[in-house]
Amino acid sequence: MLQKASPPTLREAPAAREASVKHAEALALYRKLLLVRRAEEKIREEYPTNDMKTPVHLGIGGEAIAVGVCHAAPPGARAFGTYRNHAWYLAMTGETDRFFGELYGKAIGAAKGKAGSMHLAAPQHGLIATSAVVATTIPLAVGAALAHQYRDEPTLVVSFFGDGAVEEGAFWESLNFACLKRLRILFVCEDNDLAIHIPTSQRQGFRSIPDVVRGFRCHVMSGAGYDLRTVMTSAHTLLERMETDPRPGFLHLTYFRFLEHVGPLEDFHAGYRQKPSPDELARLDPVRRFEQALREDGVTDHELEALRLSVDEQLTRSVRAAQQAPFASPAELSTDVWA
Numbered sequence: 001m002l003q004k005a006s007p008p009t010l011r012e013a014p015a016a017r018e019a020s021v022k023h024a025e026a027l028a029l030y031r032k033l034l035l036v037r038r039a040e041e042k043i044r045e046e047y048p049t050n051d052m053k054t055p056v057h058l059g060i061g062g063e064a065i066a067v068g069v070c071h072a073a074p075p076g077a078r079a080f081g082t083y084r085n086h087a088w089y090l091a092m093t094g095e096t097d098r099f100f101g102e103l104y105g106k107a108i109g110a111a112k113g114k115a116g117s118m119h120l121a122a123p124q125h126g127l128i129a130t131s132a133v134v135a136t137t138i139p140l141a142v143g144a145a146l147a148h149q150y151r152d153e154p155t156l157v158v159s160f161f162g163d164g165a166v167e168e169g170a171f172w173e174s175l176n177f178a179c180l181k182r183l184r185i186l187f188v189c190e191d192n193d194l195a196i197h198i199p200t201s202q203r204q205g206f207r208s209i210p211d212v213v214r215g216f217r218c219h220v221m222s223g224a225g226y227d228l229r230t231v232m233t234s235a236h237t238l239l240e241r242m243e244t245d246p247r248p249g250f251l252h253l254t255y256f257r258f259l260e261h262v263g264p265l266e267d268f269h270a271g272y273r274q275k276p277s278p279d280e281l282a283r284l285d286p287v288r289r290f291e292q293a294l295r296e297d298g299v300t301d302h303e304l305e306a307l308r309l310s311v312d313e314q315l316t317r318s319v320r321a322a323q324q325a326p327f328a329s330p331a332e333l334s335t336d337v338w339a
């Protein structure tokens with residue numbers, strides 16, 4: 001449990017100091033969770049002006065997965081993922097200038113505006129590559145893990161993907177090879193039960209993703225991806241098991257996708273799924289859940305509000321800077337482009 005405490009002093013007892021550190025850690029986690037949520041809410045507000053010329057796959061409902069896994073991962077970990085990548089980028093960098101610069105297609109963007117939302121990366125922070133093509137970065141992640149093993153480096157590789165990627169041959173070949181070679185890779189399946197509009201029951205010929213993966217020689221855990229503390233505990237446990245018995249880890253986390261597959265809107269009217277009740281939506285909302293847990297641990301409304309203000313100030317500054325920034329010059333059109 002995360003404890004509330006006043007700031008530590010040099011003469012403070014170790015238990016009080018530990019509680020204080022936990023308190024600061026909990027607030028830092030909350031700020032990160034909120035940064036992801038509010039950044040995507042900003043996108044929802046600004047997208048209708050049509051100045052962001054990029055498709056956006058928003059991850060509202062799934063924020064705790066990126067925040068929790070990135071928090072549990074050791075320093076120097078390297079990650080690969082998909083087009084639903086905003087949370088990983090923000091959790092790994094904490095910055096929003098280059099993030100919004102990229103969404104607005106500007107020269108200050110993370111890839112000078114040439115990648116857009118779907119191919120965000122921040123190699124200097126460990127986010128090596130993300131891609132719009134389902135399952136394509138899974139073999140890349142396995143290749144990176146093989147390279148680290150070959151060079152005798154302890155680096156952890158994290159491969160994020162959705163439940164739809166599990167229907168691709170590339171996934172099974174990658175899992176097989178990683179288990180065979182006992183690579184230091186953590187597979188994280190973000191399972192929202194949907195591939196665009198189609199539920200898993202209409203796509204998958206097996207009963208359960210974790211049950212099938214348990215047939216491989218790796219460590220498997222499954223849990224509620226909308227609960228930040230569950231994500232962190234599961235990730236920590238898996239990483240410890242991977243340490244004592246070196247094999248890949250497979251973390252299967254469920255969450256509810258609040259919005260349409262791509263774009264800023266809700267789509268409950270589309271008819272392929274029902275809108276949950278307000279109570280159910282609150283239960284599935286990672287930000288509200290964590291806020292509630294923090295309050296139960298003694299964090300005050302004042303502390304939460306101060307973090308909300310600081311996040312909103314950061315985002316307002318970044319959006320304004322991105323809107324005012326220039327595009328890259330036409331002379332740069334074909335530089336930095338590899339494929």
Ligand SMILES: Cc1ncc(C[n+]2csc(CCOP(=O)(O)OP(=O)(O)O)c2C)c(N)n1
Nearest residue numbers: 084132133134162163164165192194195196
């Ligand atoms: C190889 C490939 N096949 C099909 C598509 C079209 N497509 C785009 S998103 C998507 C659904 C993927 O679902 P999932 O992996 O569960 O990710 P989610 O969108 O739910 O995060 C599909 C089939 C694609 N981008 N790449």
Ligand SMILES: [Mg+2]
Nearest residue numbers: 162163192194
């Ligand atoms: Mg999915």
